[in-house]
């Protein structure tokens with residue numbers, strides 16, 4: 001999946017959980033923090049792609065990505081696209097959050113961690129539908145996918161993703177946000 005599709009997927013799932021399923025009074029700062037945490041979570045699994053779109057968006061990203069690459073054993077879609085990677089990255093995000101001395105909202109840490117986890121999980125879930133699949137059970141090398149037959153799955157960045165998947169997800173996101181605004 002491309003970066004924009006991962007962002008739409010993450011924000012859609014996050015808005016369903018926070019705006020539809022949970023009944024919380026949100027301040028603007030909390031909404032913004034949840035959105036940023038979701039975006040970071042949605043982006044994290046592809047940090048293992050040195051040539052990825054994400055790195056192009058960061059100043060000196062090309063150099064940075066090559067420095068970081070040895071951390072991700074085996075290259076793209078390995079550790080960071082697995083259940084172990086999910087737990088490790090969420091733990092790292094929690095650690096970073098706990099280092100911020102005064103989060104603006106009480107219990108925000110857990111909400112932000114949840115937003116990050118939703119973004120991350122939605123990324124891995126979306127990649128399950130692509131031709132390459134996902135090594136969910138890393139270090140076992142087997143790639144899982146939906147549907148199980150590889151050639152019936154989507155190719156990243158092709159017309160089906162750009163003209164069907166991405167617009168439908170983005171529309172669903174807009175509808176969810178519109179619904180939340182209209183009932184509150």
Ligand SMILES: [Zn+2]
Nearest residue numbers: 045046123127
């Ligand atoms: Zn990915």
